[in-house]
Amino acid sequence: MNPNEKTHKMKPMVRHVAGLLVLVCFGAGLLVAGLRPASSAAPAADADDPHYEYMDNETCGACHQEKLRDYQSSFMGQTPHDQVFRQFYAAVNARGKPDGIGFRAFKPKGASDCASCHTPDVVLDAGHELSLEEAIKRGSKGISCDYCHTIKDVKVIFDPKTGRYDTRIWKMVTRARGEVKRGPLKDAKSPFHKTKFSPIHVKSEFCAACHNNQEHLLSLDTYHVWKQAFDKGVVKQTCQQCHMPTGGKDRPIAIGGPVRPASQIHRHFFHGGHNAEMVKKAATMKAEASRRGETLVVNVDVTNSGAGHTFPGAATLRNVILVVDAVDEDGKPLAHAGSRKEVLPPLAGVGHSPRDFGGHVGAMFARPFATKSGKAPTGGFNADHVLFDTRIYPGQTAHRSFHFKAPASGHARVRVRLIYRWAFKPLVDKKGWKMDDIVIFDRKLTA
Ligand code: HEC
Ligand code: HEC
Ligand code: HEC
Ligand code: HEC
Ligand code: HEC
Numbered sequence: 001m002n003p004n005e006k007t008h009k010m011k012p013m014v015r016h017v018a019g020l021l022v023l024v025c026f027g028a029g030l031l032v033a034g035l036r037p038a039s040s041a042a043p044a045a046d047a048d049d050p051h052y053e054y055m056d057n058e059t060c061g062a063c064h065q066e067k068l069r070d071y072q073s074s075f076m077g078q079t080p081h082d083q084v085f086r087q088f089y090a091a092v093n094a095r096g097k098p099d100g101i102g103f104r105a106f107k108p109k110g111a112s113d114c115a116s117c118h119t120p121d122v123v124l125d126a127g128h129e130l131s132l133e134e135a136i137k138r139g140s141k142g143i144s145c146d147y148c149h150t151i152k153d154v155k156v157i158f159d160p161k162t163g164r165y166d167t168r169i170w171k172m173v174t175r176a177r178g179e180v181k182r183g184p185l186k187d188a189k190s191p192f193h194k195t196k197f198s199p200i201h202v203k204s205e206f207c208a209a210c211h212n213n214q215e216h217l218l219s220l221d222t223y224h225v226w227k228q229a230f231d232k233g234v235v236k237q238t239c240q241q242c243h244m245p246t247g248g249k250d251r252p253i254a255i256g257g258p259v260r261p262a263s264q265i266h267r268h269f270f271h272g273g274h275n276a277e278m279v280k281k282a283a284t285m286k287a288e289a290s291r292r293g294e295t296l297v298v299n300v301d302v303t304n305s306g307a308g309h310t311f312p313g314a315a316t317l318r319n320v321i322l323v324v325d326a327v328d329e330d331g332k333p334l335a336h337a338g339s340r341k342e343v344l345p346p347l348a349g350v351g352h353s354p355r356d357f358g359g360h361v362g363a364m365f366a367r368p369f370a371t372k373s374g375k376a377p378t379g380g381f382n383a384d385h386v387l388f389d390t391r392i393y394p395g396q397t398a399h400r401s402f403h404f405k406a407p408a409s410g411h412a413r414v415r416v417r418l419i420y421r422w423a424f425k426p427l428v429d430k431k432g433w434k435m436d437d438i439v440i441f442d443r444k445l446t447a
Contacts, residue, residue: 046152052177054121060145063192063254070268071145077270079142080118080132084423087431088379089114089132094432101430106382115140116169117210121147127170143210149183152176153200154209156223165214165224172209185264191256204230207239211314217369219380222314229394235308242308243270273318273422276438282307283392283440287416289326289447295337296406296447298324298414302365303397310391312365317377317423319366320440321348322400323357325415328407336361338403347377349425355437356425363400365390368424377424414445 057077061068071077079085087094091102098105103114111129115122119140123130130138141147153174157166166172176182181190182198189195200206204226212223229235244266250259271278286301300322304311312318321344326334336342342361347368349356367390369383370376376387392398406412420438421428428435 046176047178048152048174048176049178052150054141054144054146054150054177056141057145063190063256064145065255066251067145067253067268071270074268074270075272075274076143077268080115080136080140081142084433085118087433093430099430101427103379103381106379112381113168113213113215117213118142120169120173120210124170124173124175146181149181150175150177151182151200151206151209152198154205156205156208156212165212165218167212167214169209184266188253188257190254202238202240204239211239213380215380215383217380217383217386219316219369219383220314222309225309225314225393229308234395237308239308240266243272244268273313273315273420279420279438280440282311283320283418285416285418285441285443287414287443287445289412289414289445291406291412291447294406296326296334296404296412296414298326298402298404298416298445300324300363300400300402300416301397302392302400302418304392304394308394310367310393312391312420315422316367316369316380316383317427319347319364319368319421319424321357321365321419321421322363323415323417323419324361324402326361326402326404327413329410329413334404334407334412336403337405338401342400342402347424347426349429351429361402361404363390363398365392365398366424367391377427411446414447416443416445417441 057068057071075082083094088102089104091098091100091105093099093101103112109131111131111134113129115130115132115135119130119132119135119142121142121144122135122138122140125138151173155172155174157171158164159166180194180196182196182201184198184202185195186197204223208223211220212218213220218224226235226239230238246263246265246267248262248265250261251265252259253265269275273279282304284303284305286303287298289296289298291297302320302322307313312320323344328334338361342363344357344360344362344364346358347366348358348360348362348364350358366388368377368387369380370385370387371378371382372384390398404412417439418441420440421435423433423435425435
């Protein structure tokens with residue numbers, strides 16, 4: 001952010017805090033006047049005010065300071081301004097040069113569904129798709145505190161006959177914009193806004209409004225996979241229970257609020273594929289090496305033991321790679337003695353850096369999309385087919401075996417690494433993005 005933007009941001013905030021004081025006094029005035037019949041308050045709480053203007057996150061954060069800090073560090077809190085999203089949308093590289101990779105290379109003009117989830121406020125106002133350029137021009141505040149906390153209901157629309165979802169956001173989401181902030185508490189009282197307990201806020205369907213996307217393919221299937229695993233009892237938690245964890249000390253949730261038990265306080269980090277700690281919670285790995293005559297066999301089991309959906313997640317650029325190295329006692333690499341299936345595809349990296357694993361012994365867990373002519377990876381917008389789907393479903397274990405020519409004398413030393421990447425390395429290289437590998441496991445074995 002440049003310094004000008006920052007000062008630009010400060011002004012509305014000062015204005016809002018001043019407004020806030022007026023409102024607090026006004027609110028107290030109402031309390032003193034005190035006599036509002038309950039019957040007139042009830043319908044107002046559920047009505048949607050089309051003239052209501054969403055407040056800035058900073059205004060809410062004046063009292064909800066921890067929430068604001070958490071949310072500003074999240075990716076969801078940055079959209080639509082995060083650079084990876086913008087550059088993939090605009091089909092430009094990190095230096096801003098058109099590179100033919102991304103949405104605008106496929107459809108140079110006009111509206112699309114991108115704005116629906118990345119700038120839901122203005123798309124819901126319009127009631128139809130907008131281009132991102134137009135959504136920004138209309139002053140979208142992205143996915144804001146006020147957007148989420150004035151949602152009244154979310155309906156998941158699925159047609160069992162066709163097996164397809166209708167994921168158009170204006171069909172799924174009902175809003176109740178206005179002074180009532182909805183959330184999980186039944187006894188919250190705020191001097192700044194009214195509050196209302198909202199059952200939808202504690203359900204995964206709340207997140208399904210955006211974490212499920214039916215295009216030609218189901219390009220984001222996070223909710224779909226979660227729902228099937230949850231109904232079978234394989235996954236026991238909601239999205240919120242894993243992604244908005246409780247804990248820490250008992251404390252207030254707002255300045256001026258009472259101290260609440262930590263079990264009522266939900267962190268707003270929304271950690272996912274960009275967070276090493278979160279990614280490491282998803283998997284467990286078992287690896288063993290043994291000899292069968294002249295052959296060294298390495299067996300690896302990777303289990304999705306901690307994600308409530310596939311591992312890696314739905315976004316079609318994410319990938320997990322298993323990298324297997326075997327050397328003799330002098331450190332000389334052992335010859336690979338297995339099939340081509342035991343070798344990593346070019347999507348693991350093509351080049352000469354030590355992180356380019358294409359052609360190396362190993363396995364990839366991912367679901368890359370391909371265009372009609374077979375180009376991969378691509379986004380859901382011009383996906384023709386799934387190249388392969390080797391993601392690991394909740395509770396499932398992927399078994400992989402690798403074969404090498406055993407050393408004539410002495411031990412073989414084996415190294416097995418499980419690495420997470422939020423995007424395929426060849427794409428990251430072409431775009432000029434910065435990406436660190438998240439090493440989930442690095443095991444050493446001898447046989
Ligand atoms: C149905 C809602 C929805 C639509 C429509 C949608 N997105 Fe997204 N997008 C998401 C969600 C949710 C995530 C992050 C979650 C995930 O990784 O599964 C995301 C993540 C991304 C990311 C990765 C960002 C990162 O930092 O890793 C890119 C790039 C992206 N979207 C581009 C697009 C483009 C371009 C379009 C339009 C062609 C689009 N999205 C349409 C919901 C949507
Ligand atoms: C003047 C301070 C103040 C401001 C500004 C403020 N809040 Fe609150 N908010 C509170 C207090 C106090 C509570 C109640 C705390 C409690 O009972 O523990 C609260 C409660 C809430 C709740 C819980 C409702 C429930 O029933 O679960 C939500 C959600 C909420 N605020 C959202 C927001 C949003 C969104 C904004 C910005 C549009 C905002 N707040 C601005 C002070 C504030
Ligand atoms: C993507 C939607 C979303 C956004 C954005 C969001 N929240 Fe929340 N918030 C929730 C959900 C969902 C819960 C309830 C979680 C649960 O109980 O399982 C919640 C809970 C709360 C609560 C009740 C207390 C608690 O800790 O559970 C407050 C207060 C609150 N949010 C304030 C904020 C503020 C302030 C912001 C912006 C800085 C914000 N929220 C941004 C979805 C959101
Ligand atoms: C209005 C649409 C919308 C709603 C509602 C929504 N999300 Fe998101 N979410 C997104 C988008 C878009 C992104 C990607 C942001 C980016 O990277 O630009 C995202 C990103 C995320 C990420 C981070 C992914 C990563 O790899 O860093 C997590 C985790 C997440 N959301 C969880 C949730 C949960 C849990 C809920 C429900 C409480 C929820 N979201 C509700 C649209 C939404
Ligand atoms: C049992 C805990 C658990 C539940 C339940 C869960 N998640 Fe996750 N989620 C994880 C873990 C662990 C990761 C990191 C590993 C990964 O990316 O698969 C993750 C990653 C993600 C990501 C980032 C991956 C990507 O593709 O960008 C998103 C987005 C996300 N979850 C959204 C959701 C939504 C939406 C739901 C509910 C429908 C949900 N999660 C339910 C544990 C959970």
